[in-house]
Amino acid sequence: MKGVDTIARIRREFFIRGRSIKDIVRDLHVSRNTVRKVIRSGATSFAYEREVQPLPKLGPWRDDLDRLLATNASRQPRERLTLIRVFEVLRGLGYEGGYDAVRRYAKGWKRERTAITAPAFVPLSFAPGEAYQFDWSHEIALIGGVTTTVKVAHIRLCHSRMLFVRAYPRESQEMVFDAHDRAFAFFRGACQRGIYDNMKTAVETIFVGRERAYNRRFLQMCSHYLVEPVACTPASGWEKGQVENQVGLVRERLFTPRIRVKSYDELNALLLHGVIAYAKAHPHPEERERSVWERFEAERAALVPYAGRFDGFHAVPAAVSSTCLVRFDNNKYSVAASAIGRPVEVRAYAERVEIRQDGRIVAEHARVFGRGQTVFDPWHYVPVLARKPGALRNGAPFKDWVLPAALDRVRRKLAGSADGDRQMVEILTAVLGDGLPAVEAACAEALREGVHSADVVLNILARQREPAAAVTLPTPEGLRLRHEPVADCARYDSLRRAR
Known part of the structure; x- marks a missing residue:
C-alpha cells in the first residue's frame, strides 16, 4: 500500500487542482484502482494486515x-x-x-x-492519619572515602504522601525501632495502621490469608505508638505501592549522583533536607494546587499524638571474659571489672550498646560496625590497676588515653619517677571514690604549689572532703539541768596557792 505522502498528493491533485484520474495515474505512477480507492474512501492512510497466516510447515x-x-x-x-x-x-x-x-x-x-x-488494580484512597507504609532499600554511598552499601528505611504517609528516609548500616530490629521513632518524632505523630511486607524483624510466621504471628518486641513497639500492624500478601509489592515508588524516587533524586559524605550523621542530614525540599516543591498527585508539604501540615492534626521514644533495643545474653570484654556482633566491648564471673545482657540500640548485669548498667559504648574491633573504656580497668599497677604502662585500654588537663600533666611529670606508675594508679583509684572533678581539682591545686606526688594529691582530697555531720541525741527530760552551774575559777587559784 502507498505511503501517506502519495495519498496526500493524490487527494490534492484531484480535489484542489481538479485533475482527472488518468492524469494522476500518469504523473504519480500508481494504478487506477489505487487512485479510485483514495478518492472514494476519504482515508488519509491505509494499512494491510494479513487476517490468516498460512503456516504450511509449522x-x-x-x-x-x-x-x-x-x-x-x-x-x-x-x-x-x-x-x-x-x-x-x-x-x-x-x-x-x-x-x-x-x-x-x-x-x-x-x-x-x-x-x-495482565493484572488490573483498583486505585486506593486513605483518610488523614489512617495508614503509613514501611520498606527497606539498598543504596550505594561514599562514606569516609569508602564505597558502602547502606540500608535505607522508608516511611510514607498514605494520605498526604509525605516521606521520611534514614540510612543505617544494618536492617536489624533495633534499626527498625529507631527509624520508626525518628519518623514519628518528625511527623509529630503516628497513624492508626502500619503496612509492612513480611520482614523477619516483624513477622515470625505466615499463616493462611492475612494472619501473621508477629515478633514480640515488634508488637511492643506498635503498642507503644498505638499502631495496628498489617502485613502484605507475600510477593505482592503493589499492596504498598506508594512506598515502593518512593524507593525509586529517593534513589533517583537523592542518591544520584553518588553521595560523598564523612559519616552516617552527615548522610542522614542530607536525606532529611532532601525529602523536605521535595515535599515543598512538588504538588500532591490528587490535589495539584497544593504541595505535598501543605497536605502533610493539614494531616498532622489527624495523627495519633507522638508517644515519646520507645526503648527500642535488641537484647542478647553474653559472657564476660577475664579481660573484662564482652563479644557482640563480631566486636568486643569492655565492661566494669566488677562484672567478671556472671552473665550480662547486651542491649543493642541503633547507635549505642548498653550492657547490664542484675539490672544495673556496667558499660555503655558507641556502637561500632564491621568485624574484629575492640572498644575500651579505660575507667573499667582502674580497679584492676590497683592490684597490677605495672599494667598502666603497656595496657591496651590505656593507649592514647585522653585524660583531663590537670591529670594528664601529673601523669607526664610522674613518668620520670621510679614509682611513677604506682603513684599515678593511686590517684586514678581515688577517682572511684571522690569523683573525677574532685581529683582533677586536687591535681590542679598541687600543680599550682609546684608538687605532683600522689601523697600530696591524696592529702588535698582528704582536706577537701566535707566533715561528717555531728549526731545530736535528744536529752531525756529527767536528765535536763534546771539550774546551770556557774564556773568558779577561784577554786583553781586556791589549789595553786596551797601547792
Missing part, C-alpha cells in the same frame, strides 16, 4: 511449540532459553521450517498470553 508442530514456549515461560528469568534455542529444540524434534515462522508465532503467542494474564 502447522503440524504447533502443539510442540506451544508446549516449549509454556515450559520456557514458567522457568526463572535466568534459566529461560532464548527464542533461537527454542527453535533449535524444535528442529531437533523434526521441524524443517525456518526460524522466521517460529519467531512470528512466538510473538503472537506471547501477546495473547499477556492479554489474558
Whole structure:
C-alpha cells in the first residue's frame, strides 16, 4: 500500500487542482484502482494486515511449540532459553521450517498470553492519619572515602504522601525501632495502621490469608505508638505501592549522583533536607494546587499524638571474659571489672550498646560496625590497676588515653619517677571514690604549689572532703539541768596557792 505522502498528493491533485484520474495515474505512477480507492474512501492512510497466516510447515508442530514456549515461560528469568534455542529444540524434534515462522508465532503467542494474564488494580484512597507504609532499600554511598552499601528505611504517609528516609548500616530490629521513632518524632505523630511486607524483624510466621504471628518486641513497639500492624500478601509489592515508588524516587533524586559524605550523621542530614525540599516543591498527585508539604501540615492534626521514644533495643545474653570484654556482633566491648564471673545482657540500640548485669548498667559504648574491633573504656580497668599497677604502662585500654588537663600533666611529670606508675594508679583509684572533678581539682591545686606526688594529691582530697555531720541525741527530760552551774575559777587559784 502507498505511503501517506502519495495519498496526500493524490487527494490534492484531484480535489484542489481538479485533475482527472488518468492524469494522476500518469504523473504519480500508481494504478487506477489505487487512485479510485483514495478518492472514494476519504482515508488519509491505509494499512494491510494479513487476517490468516498460512503456516504450511509449522502447522503440524504447533502443539510442540506451544508446549516449549509454556515450559520456557514458567522457568526463572535466568534459566529461560532464548527464542533461537527454542527453535533449535524444535528442529531437533523434526521441524524443517525456518526460524522466521517460529519467531512470528512466538510473538503472537506471547501477546495473547499477556492479554489474558495482565493484572488490573483498583486505585486506593486513605483518610488523614489512617495508614503509613514501611520498606527497606539498598543504596550505594561514599562514606569516609569508602564505597558502602547502606540500608535505607522508608516511611510514607498514605494520605498526604509525605516521606521520611534514614540510612543505617544494618536492617536489624533495633534499626527498625529507631527509624520508626525518628519518623514519628518528625511527623509529630503516628497513624492508626502500619503496612509492612513480611520482614523477619516483624513477622515470625505466615499463616493462611492475612494472619501473621508477629515478633514480640515488634508488637511492643506498635503498642507503644498505638499502631495496628498489617502485613502484605507475600510477593505482592503493589499492596504498598506508594512506598515502593518512593524507593525509586529517593534513589533517583537523592542518591544520584553518588553521595560523598564523612559519616552516617552527615548522610542522614542530607536525606532529611532532601525529602523536605521535595515535599515543598512538588504538588500532591490528587490535589495539584497544593504541595505535598501543605497536605502533610493539614494531616498532622489527624495523627495519633507522638508517644515519646520507645526503648527500642535488641537484647542478647553474653559472657564476660577475664579481660573484662564482652563479644557482640563480631566486636568486643569492655565492661566494669566488677562484672567478671556472671552473665550480662547486651542491649543493642541503633547507635549505642548498653550492657547490664542484675539490672544495673556496667558499660555503655558507641556502637561500632564491621568485624574484629575492640572498644575500651579505660575507667573499667582502674580497679584492676590497683592490684597490677605495672599494667598502666603497656595496657591496651590505656593507649592514647585522653585524660583531663590537670591529670594528664601529673601523669607526664610522674613518668620520670621510679614509682611513677604506682603513684599515678593511686590517684586514678581515688577517682572511684571522690569523683573525677574532685581529683582533677586536687591535681590542679598541687600543680599550682609546684608538687605532683600522689601523697600530696591524696592529702588535698582528704582536706577537701566535707566533715561528717555531728549526731545530736535528744536529752531525756529527767536528765535536763534546771539550774546551770556557774564556773568558779577561784577554786583553781586556791589549789595553786596551797601547792
